[in-house]
Amino acid sequence: MEGCGGNITGTSSVLLQNERLPCSSHEALDSLWISNSSPPPFHGSTSMVKFGDARGENTREKTFFAQSDKGYDGSESYDNCFHQPEKKRRLTAEQVQFLERSFELENKLDPERKVQLAKDLSLQPRQVAIWFQNRRARYKTKQLEKEYDCLKSSYDKLRADYDTLFKENESLKNEVHSLAEKLVQRERGKAKSEPLDSSTISPLNAEPQKANPIALSPNVPEMPVSVKQEDASSAKSDVFDSDSSHCTDGNHSSLMVPDDSSHVFEPELSDFSQDEDDSLSRSLLQPTGFPPKLEYECYNDLQCNSGNLGFSIEDQSTWFWAY
DNA sequence: CCCTTCCTCGCTTTTACCTCA
DNA sequence: TCTGAGGTAAAAGCGAGGAAG
Numbered sequence: 343m344e345g346c347g348g349n350i351t352g353t354s355s356v357l358l359q360n361e362r363l364p365c366s367s368h369e370a371l372d373s374l375w376i377s378n379s380s381p382p383p384f385h386g387s388t389s390m391v392k393f394g395d396a397r398g399e400n401t402r403e404k405t406f407f408a409q410s411d412k413g414y415d416g417s418e419s420y421d422n423c424f425h426q427p428e429k430k431r432r433l434t435a436e437q438v439q440f441l442e443r444s445f446e447l448e449n450k451l452d453p454e455r456k457v458q459l460a461k462d463l464s465l466q467p468r469q470v471a472i473w474f475q476n477r478r479a480r481y482k483t484k485q486l487e488k489e490y491d492c493l494k495s496s497y498d499k500l501r502a503d504y505d506t507l508f509k510e511n512e513s514l515k516n517e518v519h520s521l522a523e524k525l526v527q528r529e530r531g532k533a534k535s536e537p538l539d540s541s542t543i544s545p546l547n548a549e550p551q552k553a554n555p556i557a558l559s560p561n562v563p564e565m566p567v568s569v570k571q572e573d574a575s576s577a578k579s580d581v582f583d584s585d586s587s588h589c590t591d592g593n594h595s596s597l598m599v600p601d602d603s604s605h606v607f608e609p610e611l612s613d614f615s616q617d618e619d620d621s622l623s624r625s626l627l628q629p630t631g632f633p634p635k636l637e638y639e640c641y642n643d644l645q646c647n648s649g650n651l652g653f654s655i656e657d658q659s660t661w662f663w664a665y
Numbered sequence: 666c667c668c669t670t671c672c673t674c675g676c677t678t679t680t681a682c683c684t685c686a
Numbered sequence: 687t688c689t690g691a692g693g694t695a696a697a698a699g700c701g702a703g704g705a706a707g
Contacts, residue, residue: 432681432696450673472698475673480696 433473437463441470445477 444459451459451474460467499628 448700453672461673469697471672473696475675476696479675 433463433465434470437465440475441473445474445481449474449478449481 365411412618440463441459444455451471456467456470459465460470463470465473
């Protein structure tokens with residue numbers, strides 16, 4: 343009964359751990375092979391010499407062998423040892439360490455390797471296979487967690503970039519807004535200084551005011567209503583009419599900001615002759631280069647969406663993918 | 666083409682072990 | 687110090703599906 347004594351070898355622990363009948367023919371052979379391996383496999387290979395030397399350094403290992411000792415040295419008889427319902431036994435730290443090293447080399451088991459590992463660790467080949475299976479599952483979980491963290495950090499970065507750009511966009515829009523307001527006031531002053539003669543007011547002169555979105559914007563408190571009314575009676579543009587059909591909610595003034603901005607960035611209108619002024623206005627008022635109609639129509643919604651910085655959906659897709 | 670066997674995988678259950686009140 | 691509840695990690699069970707003979 344020395345095998346059940348305090349000096350529990352790897353083989354005896356195997357007997358403890360693996361008393362369940364194997365469930366397949368090859369496992370039956372495995373079981374026979376394990377129990378018939380005369381020298382304790384722990385001492386049979388060079389790797390296991392180290393493995394055996396490491397024993398006792400780990401408390402869990404101690405626990406495991408203490409339990410084994412209890413099974414053999416305690417009140418329970420030898421028969422009880424082998425006929426009581428099998429209890430799960432955690433692999434020892436050394437066994438796990440050995441399996442981990444093997445897993446690092448190759449996370450899949452071929453039959454020969456499985457048998458060899460089982461032999462080295464005094465485990466059932468099935469136990470080795472199950473350990474690898476569970477280990478692969480854990481590895482996969484970790485990988486998923488890593489991927490999640492990676493994606494999350496990427497998302498956070500994109501989100502921060504977006505917030506920055508959104509604020510910048512808002513700031514620029516406010517700037518455009520205020521400059522447009524100044525421009526309207528300047529236009530009003532110019533209109534007052536010049537006599538209101540219908541013959542002198544060319545459609546081109548009136549066009550900036552007609553196209554002036556500020557005049558329609560309910561968001562601008564300092565609205566030059568008088569100017570609007572003066573011109574609107576005679577110069578109510580088709581643009582407004584056509585736009586109004588799309589902007590029935592009256593909140594689309596900002597859609598026309600690009601027009602304003604084109605004026606805003608005019609050098610010094612007073613330095614130009616009237617013809618130059620007109621031609622410049624005409625060129626600046628050309629719709630070419632402005633976002634397509636779709637964007638105008640969707641701009642307000644896009645703003646509410648707060649996820650697009652005013653770019654069209656199509657633009658967004660390419661814009662973000664550019665990352 | 667069908668059947669059998671073996672293996673892996675994903676999911677679930679069971680068990681051992683730890684922590685804490 | 688002991689104990690029981692609760693939580694967690696790991697070993698093992700189970701069924702589905704693929705590959706090979």
